[in-house]
Structures are given as structure tokens and as C-alpha cells.
Amino acid sequence: xxxLLLLNxxxxxxxxxxxxxxxxxxxxxxxxxxxxxxxxxxxPSEFIDIIxxxxxxxxxxxxxxxxxxxxxxxxxxxxxVATIGVVSPSLIILLALGTFLMNTIKEPRMGSIIRGxxxxxxxxxxxxxxxxxxxxxxxxxxxxxxxxxxxxxxxFKVNPFYLIAAGAVLGLIFYPY
Amino acid sequence: xxxxxxxxxxxxxDNIGASLRKILFTxxxxxxxxxxxxxxxxxxxxxxIVYRLKWVDGGAFMDILIITQSxxxxxxxxxxxxxxxxxRGTVGGLxxxxxxxxxxxxxxxxxxAFLLPVVWNNEFVQAIFYGxxxxxxxxxxxxxxxxGREFVKDRFSLGILVLLLAVSLAFHLHPVLILALxxxxxxxxxxxxxxxx
Numbered sequence: 221x222x223x224l225l226l227l228n229x230x231x232x233x234x235x236x237x238x239x240x241x242x243x244x245x246x247x248x249x250x251x252x253x254x255x256x257x258x259x260x261x262x263x264p265s266e267f268i269d270i271i272x273x274x275x276x277x278x279x280x281x282x283x284x285x286x287x288x289x290x291x292x293x294x295x296x297x298x299x300x301v302a303t304i305g306v307v308s309p310s311l312i313i314l315l316a317l318g319t320f321l322m323n324t325i326k327e328p329r330m331g332s333i334i335r336g337x338x339x340x341x342x343x344x345x346x347x348x349x350x351x352x353x354x355x356x357x358x359x360x361x362x363x364x365x366x367x368x369x370x371x372x373x374x375x376f377k378v379n380p381f382y383l384i385a386a387g388a389v390l391g392l393i394f395y396p397y
Numbered sequence: 398x399x400x401x402x403x404x405x406x407x408x409x410x411d412n413i414g415a416s417l418r419k420i421l422f423t424x425x426x427x428x429x430x431x432x433x434x435x436x437x438x439x440x441x442x443x444x445x446i447v448y449r450l451k452w453v454d455g456g457a458f459m460d461i462l463i464i465t466q467s468x469x470x471x472x473x474x475x476x477x478x479x480x481x482x483x484x485r486g487t488v489g490g491l492x493x494x495x496x497x498x499x500x501x502x503x504x505x506x507x508x509x510a511f512l513l514p515v516v517w518n519n520e521f522v523q524a525i526f527y528g529x530x531x532x533x534x535x536x537x538x539x540x541x542x543x544x545g546r547e548f549v550k551d552r553f554s555l556g557i558l559v560l561l562l563a564v565s566l567a568f569h570l571h572p573v574l575i576l577a578l579x580x581x582x583x584x585x586x587x588x589x590x591x592x593x594x
Binding site: 235237238239240241242244245248249250253268269271272273274275276277278279280281282283284287288291292296299303306307309310311313314315325329330331332333334335336337338339340341342343344345346347348349352353355356357362363365366367368369370373374377379380381383384386387388389390391392393394395397 | 428432467473490494501502504529530531532539543548549561562575578580583584
């Protein structure tokens with residue numbers, strides 16, 4: 221495991237932390253472009269499994285994914301480096317820049333920027349859904365599982381954790397053994 | 398060091414007696430028991446920090462939420478850092494971050510290092526992941542829909558959404574570029590509208 225690899229790992233997840241507006245799902249696109257497209261560290265199939273694992277374990281998805289990806293690439297050292305990478309932007313922004321940034325946020329112009337960022341974030345999440353769909357929807361059963369859970373999530377706002385649990389049960393039932 | 402963030406934050410902390418160890422353990426507990434990420438964590442954070450421990454009052458917590466939602470990074474992490482910072486300054490913020498990160502970190506390490514390599518080739522584990530993958534696709538697509546319903550209510554927002562989606566499907570733009578275009582379009586389109594929303 222080289223120093224350069226660790227540096228790349230840190231920098232990749234630093235960028236993921238720095239540009240992940242609007243919660244966990246928005247950073248899926250970013251992680252994809254860093255981890256799969258740019259560095260080729262994981263296959264799309266490994267990546268979607270990591271998101272599934274991150275959803276089933278407690279804690280923010282971004283942190284769970286960073287820890288897991290880091291481990292897959294460079295063991296315990298890698299997971300430490302990736303996790304520090306993904307939390308660093310938050311620490312720097314909130315602790316070091318602190319008061320200066322807080323005052324900037326109240327500027328009306330910042331409000332305009334944030335209103336423009338929201339639809340952009342939704343686009344990122346849609347793109348993530350499309351590319352994950354290419355890996356996850358492999359036959360009629362997986363397509364039906366996705367459709368059913370999508371309806372439950374949008375209409376009834378069921379907690380993601382229960383939807384993931386339902387996915388696991390449905391997988392056990394419909395898997396072509 | 399000046400810990401004030403907004404007008405509400407300028408009031409002295411409601412509980413100055415929070416020890417660093419108490420901050421660490423409180424956030425570790427929150428980190429260990431919240432499934433489903435971001436928005437699922439907020440009610441639990443609020444119950445512990447505002448109602449039970451009375452570390453910040455409701456108004457200051459709202460301020461913290463507003464600030465974290467307009468900043469990058471995991472929501473739960475950002476909230477924790479700001480609460481810790483308010484209680485014990487920079488060190489408090491670092492300790493709160495450590496607390497919220499540590500449980501996820503350790504659980505994932507245990508999974509990745511010991512559990513998954515052993516069970517991965519098991520047929521039932523493969524079956525579970527066969528079902529988890531479409532579930533993830535559903536959740537991500539649903540997140541986009543739910544956010545769209547909440548935030549895309551005017552024609553400018555819808556216009557930005559449609560434009561960016563079309564451009565990124567056609568040219569495969571880098572995510573950061575998509576965000577930058579959104580910010581830029583927002584800056585121009587929303588200049589004259591109400592600055593509040």
C-alpha cells in the first residue's frame with residue numbers, strides 16, 4: 221500500500237465531503253465518478269452493495285461508505301484515511317471558517333445559490349438512481365422489488381431501514397437459486 | 398473564541414456543564430442507534446440534545462438545522478459538530494464529530510474485515526444482496542422524488558432541473574460541474590425573488 225494511494229483516497233473522499241450538498245444520496249454520484257469512473261477502485265456491482273451495507277448499518281451513509289470503500293482499497297489504514305477525508309470538509313468549514321461562513325450564509329445571494337443547488341442535487345440523485353438501476357435491476361423480480369419499494373417510499377414515507385429490510389426478505393424469496 | 402452563529406446563538410449556552418466525555422458518549426449513542434441516515438437522525442438528535450439533556454434550546458437547534466442544510470457534508474455530522482462547538486468550542490466540535498463517526502466506523506470495519514469475507518459466498522447472503530440492490534435503487538429514486546416535491550415548486554426550479562438533467566444525460570458532466578451550473582443559474586434566476594425561501 222503506497223503513500224500515493226492513501227493520498228488519492230483521502231483527496232477523493234475529501235471532495236465527496238466537500239461537494240455533498242443535500243444529504244447522503246447526492247454524494248452517490250460523486251462517489252461513483254471518483255471511485256468507479258476516475259480511479260477504477262471498485263466495480264459497479266461492488267459499489268451498489270456498499271450502498272446497501274451503508275443503508276443497513278447505523279450512521280450517515282457518507283461515513284459508512286467511506287469506511288467500507290477505504291477498507292476494500294487499503295485495509296484499516298485505508299478506511300481511517302477515507303473516513304477522515306470525508307469528515308474533514310465539515311470540520312474545516314464548521315470549526316475553522318466558522319463565524320465568517322455563518323455570516324455569509326445569511327446573505328440574500330447565498331439564498332439564491334442554494335435555491336439553484338437544490339434542483340442540481342435532485343439531478344445528481346436521479347442520475348445515481350439510473351446508474352445504480354443498470355447494476356441492480358437484472359430481471360423481472362428485481363424490477364418488481366424496486367417498483368414496489370419505490371411506491372412504499374414515495375407514498376407512505378416508510379423509514380429507509382425497513383425498506384432495506386423488506387428488500388432483503390424479498391431477495392431471499394425471489395432469488396433464482 | 399467566538400462561538401456565536403446567529404442571533405439565537407448569541408445567548409449563553411443553556412448547559413455549560415457538559416463534559417467532553419459526556420459529549421463523546423452522547424454522540425456515540427446517537428451514532429450507534431440511528432438507521433437510515435440524514436433525516437432519520439434529526440428527530441433522535443433533537444430528543445437527546447434539546448429535550449433530554451437541554452444542551453441547546455429549540456430556537457438554537459432550528460438555527461443549527463438551517464445552517465447545516467445549506468452546507469456540504471453529512472447532515473448528522475454537521476449538526477453534531479455545531480452542537481459540540483456550542484457547548485465546548487472547537488474541541489467540543491471535534492469530540493462530537495468523533496462520537497458520531499466512531500460507531501459507524503467500527504461497525505463497518507467489523508463487517509468488512511470479519512463478517513462479510515466469511516459469509517460472502519453463501520447462497521443466502523447472495524440472495525439477500527440480490528434483493529438489497531433493487532431496494533437501494535428504489536430508495537435513491539424515491540429520495541429524488543421526495544426532494545423534488547419539497548423543493549421544486551416554482552418554474553425556475555423546475556427549469557433548472559429539466560435543463561441540467563437534459564445536459565448531463567447528453568454530455569455526461571462531472572457532478573461538481575452540475576452543482577456549479579445549478580448554483581450559477583440560481584444566482585441569476587432567483588436574484589429578484591424573495592431571499593427568504
